[in-house]
Amino acid sequence: xxxxxxxxxxxxxxxxxxxxxxxxxxxxxxxxxxxxxxxxxxxxxxxxxxxxxxxxxxxxxxxxxxxxxxxxxxxxxxxxxxxxxxxxxxxxxxxxxxxxxxxxxxxxxxxxxxxxxxxxxxxxxxxxxxxxxxxxxxxxxxxxxxxxxxxxxxxxx
Amino acid sequence: xxxxxxxxxxxxxxxxxxxxxxxxxxxxxxxxxxxxxxxxxxxxxxxxxxxxxxxxxxxxxxxxxxxxxxxxxxxxxxxxxxxxxxxxxxxxxxxxxxxxxxxxxxxxxxxxxxxxxxxxxxxxxxxxxxxxxxxxxxxxxxxxxxxxxxxxxxxxxxxxxxxxxxxxxxxxxxxxxxxxxxxxxxxxxxxxxxxxxxxxxxxxxxxxxxxxxxxxxxxxxxxxxxxxxxxxxxxxxxxxxxxxxxxxxxxxxxxxxxxxxxxxxxxxxxxxxxxxxxxxxxxxxxxxxxxxxxxxxxxxxxxxxxxxxxxxxxxxxxxxxxxxxxxxxxxxxxxxxxxxxxxxxxxxxxxxxxxxxxxxxxxxxxxxxxxxxxxxxxxxxxxxxxxxxxxxxxxxxxxxxxxxxxxxxxxxxxxxxxxxxxxxxxxxxxxxxxxxxxxxxxxxxxxxxxxxxxxxxxxxxxxxxxxxxxxxxxxxxxxxxxxxxxxxxxxxxxxxxxxxxxxxxxxxxxxxxxxxxxxxxxxxxxxxxxxxxxxxxxxxxxxxxxxxxxxxxxxxxxxxxxxxxxxxxxxxxxxxxxxxxxxxxxxxxxxxxxxxxxxxxxxxxxxxxxxxxxxxxxxxxxxxxxxxxxxxxxxxxxxxxxxxxxxxxxxxxxxxxxxxxxxxxxxxxxxxxxxxxxxxxxxxxxxxxxxxxxxxxxxxxxxxxxxxxxxxxxxxxxxxxxxxxxxxxxxxxxxxxx
Numbered sequence: 005x006x007x008x009x010x011x012x013x014x015x016x017x018x019x020x021x022x023x024x025x026x027x028x029x030x031x032x033x034x035x036x037x038x039x040x041x042x043x044x045x046x047x048x049x050x051x052x053x054x055x056x057x058x059x060x061x062x063x064x065x066x067x068x069x070x071x072x073x074x075x076x077x078x079x080x081x082x083x084x085x086x087x088x089x090x091x092x093x094x095x096x097x098x099x100x101x102x103x104x105x106x107x108x109x110x111x112x113x114x115x116x117x118x119x120x121x122x123x124x125x126x127x128x129x130x131x132x133x134x135x136x137x138x139x140x141x142x143x144x145x146x147x148x149x150x151x152x153x154x155x156x157x158x159x160x161x
Numbered sequence: 162x163x164x165x166x167x168x169x170x171x172x173x174x175x176x177x178x179x180x181x182x183x184x185x186x187x188x189x190x191x192x193x194x195x196x197x198x199x200x201x202x203x204x205x206x207x208x209x210x211x212x213x214x215x216x217x218x219x220x221x222x223x224x225x226x227x228x229x230x231x232x233x234x235x236x237x238x239x240x241x242x243x244x245x246x247x248x249x250x251x252x253x254x255x256x257x258x259x260x261x262x263x264x265x266x267x268x269x270x271x272x273x274x275x276x277x278x279x280x281x282x283x284x285x286x287x288x289x290x291x292x293x294x295x296x297x298x299x300x301x302x303x304x305x306x307x308x309x310x311x312x313x314x315x316x317x318x319x320x321x322x323x324x325x326x327x328x329x330x331x332x333x334x335x336x337x338x339x340x341x342x343x344x345x346x347x348x349x350x351x352x353x354x355x356x357x358x359x360x361x362x363x364x365x366x367x368x369x370x371x372x373x374x375x376x377x378x379x380x381x382x383x384x385x386x387x388x389x390x391x392x393x394x395x396x397x398x399x400x401x402x403x404x405x406x407x408x409x410x411x412x413x414x415x416x417x418x419x420x421x422x423x424x425x426x427x428x429x430x431x432x433x434x435x436x437x438x439x440x441x442x443x444x445x446x447x448x449x450x451x452x453x454x455x456x457x458x459x460x461x462x463x464x465x466x467x468x469x470x471x472x473x474x475x476x477x478x479x480x481x482x483x484x485x486x487x488x489x490x491x492x493x494x495x496x497x498x499x500x501x502x503x504x505x506x507x508x509x510x511x512x513x514x515x516x517x518x519x520x521x522x523x524x525x526x527x528x529x530x531x532x533x534x535x536x537x538x539x540x541x542x543x544x545x546x547x548x549x550x551x552x553x554x555x556x557x558x559x560x561x562x563x564x565x566x567x568x569x570x571x572x573x574x575x576x577x578x579x580x581x582x583x584x585x586x587x588x589x590x591x592x593x594x595x596x597x598x599x600x601x602x603x604x605x606x607x608x609x610x611x612x613x614x615x616x617x618x619x620x621x622x623x624x625x626x627x628x629x630x631x632x633x634x635x636x637x638x639x640x641x642x643x644x645x646x647x648x649x650x651x652x653x654x655x656x657x658x659x660x661x662x663x664x665x666x667x668x669x670x671x672x673x674x675x676x677x678x679x680x681x682x683x684x685x686x687x688x689x690x691x692x693x694x695x696x697x698x699x700x701x702x703x704x705x706x707x708x709x710x711x712x713x714x715x716x717x718x719x720x721x722x723x724x725x726x727x728x729x730x731x732x733x734x735x736x737x738x739x740x741x742x743x744x745x746x747x748x749x750x751x752x753x754x755x756x757x758x759x760x761x762x763x764x765x766x767x768x769x770x771x772x773x774x775x776x777x778x779x780x781x782x783x784x785x786x787x788x789x790x791x792x793x794x795x796x797x798x799x800x801x802x803x804x805x806x807x808x809x810x811x812x813x814x815x816x817x818x819x820x821x822x823x824x825x826x827x828x829x830x831x832x833x834x835x836x837x838x839x840x841x842x843x844x845x846x847x848x849x850x851x852x853x854x855x856x857x858x859x860x861x862x863x864x865x866x867x868x869x870x871x872x873x874x875x876x877x878x879x880x881x882x883x884x885x886x887x888x889x890x891x892x893x894x895x896x897x898x899x
Contacts, residue, residue: 037401
């Protein structure tokens, strides 16, 4: 059994304790916003928040998040700081992603957004070097310049 | 749905009182074979649709898949602008995978450009079996959607719709059509001040014969094209609601983890699945000709159980093949064979013989994987005599055909479900079928949906790769340093004709291709042959410039007198990058240019070495002439993307073959450019007003050479092999500026 909260909803799942959170979310709960990219915590496509810290869910066994609060891309707008009053359904980081037209194929962007929102919650005005060392997600479409612009626009608010 | 061959445009009423207007380009030649073999007549020539609803909404059906290039938005912009639709009233949908929405225009577009590239050739000219499998073409690739489907499909459809709506209004008002104007989804009669919405006219318009040659707008008349419009696919990509092929989900779904033969082409000999079958959730272990699959009630369970499956594959003659052996074989062929003609002019042998000076350079690049972020996957559900299919693909229609063929159904019995692609880059083009075939065969054993997903490791090791290529150059100079001859022998195959050709005015040229076939499967990889050939040619022309003691930028300009579009992008990029300025110590600028897919791209890379003597790319300045541009913001994003994709290959990209199989596993040993290594990128769109060129690929080719050329100035070391990570730049002597 595994018990944890996802976006405020309690789940009791009859699954193996070693099942990675990624697959519990995707296959058991049908929450497909969190993506499978590499399976070894290298690319960050699977990034979610556990108690507001960014973690790579593909290597996070559900036993290690027992009883904890998990936020996925689907629930980010409800918990993120800096909700945009003109677009209340979106966290500010999500709105910045639209404003800067960041995503291309978009597959990595759930994880990218979760990683960035966690960084900004801890460090609202990161330097470029801090962005580089904290945001290590892979985007095969090369959205990096726009990710940086979007972060900068949020940091300068 | 059958369509008369005589009709150039088709209009039919649709449910709800709307009018559906489709553009049908009936083209001979390239499609004759397909026509002969396909019962559906000429439906495949239909390229686009516009649906007008009574409430004045216009739905644009875009017959291309969205993989981040913004094609849903840009093609809809083209149709809506010609139609004079109000952009806020436009709904954009991807056209379904049925014959009616085939996009054969891109084949004829390519045919006019340089013959049909090999990745499409099989679709139209190959055996009748291949055509039957594919059924039809709905390909997104070749940087082709906007310039071919958009120009010859969407704009014409929009213009035809506009003329039909005007005709209806003029008839109703009993005035001449040329007294009427259109704007923002209304037809207006200015003399009387009357107006009617498109929605009010739609039912009448459905009864009209469409014009055969509607008049397209002049660029000065555009209201939507040329403006940066927000991409319609982006909102769903920031809140987790965008659905990719891998996101197909249902409660009764099963999941398959697949182990394919590690040595391409080998067959499965034996399997011991006893341990795996005892695992929780495991339903079946399925043996296929070249693979074994575990099917379970979750992907993780299937994958874990697969690790317990013992399997043996047959030994083959390729079991000992290595990259070293492949390159040695390439060298041997290049040394001993003259190959077949790619391009010849003048007498290169004689010029080399009598030259005052000759330089040589031997170049090579390794295999590359596509490594799209979404691992390859396919979900198939056989039920009630039909099959439903979910997969991210660059060609929905051919997926339908392939699943039908492998699954033993007719195409009409296969429903393809549209999704976004988590990257394509050529991997998801027709003929790169391995995952589709296996997923279909596995799912055929069940009556519930079965989702087959490749692990990242298998995605990397079971790709269809950019080929490894070796290329040998010679250049001959006269006593004054003028370039007399250009000799190039490279290993094939040629996938994009002309990629190895050079625009430079060199009297004697001999460019020939030798056999480079190996057992490693290959396919189109973003910009196809241009990615490696431009590294070769733009590096070697740089070598020639330095040997001649000339500035590499000026050297190029001097040899491009008859190529104003190459010159212009070089000039714009050089100016914007401050080429020739005094740089900080330890920095250098490299430059390169290439025409591909109808566009001209010049790039200047500002480079340095870090404390560990590894290359750092600070900034890339790109000037690109794609004729004119439909959606400038999205266009720049594509250029940025192409540069970073090419930069990853230049810095890190290397798939090596050891023991007949791919040695790399995952991102740690197939590294990517990330935030910390991504350069600042400055894109300048040059609007020459010439015919539209592509944007998805043309910025990829120049980047490797631009970086390597900058590193030569910085270090005195000429990079003739990629990736750069393998080079030792610790012993460096900067080149004096010229």
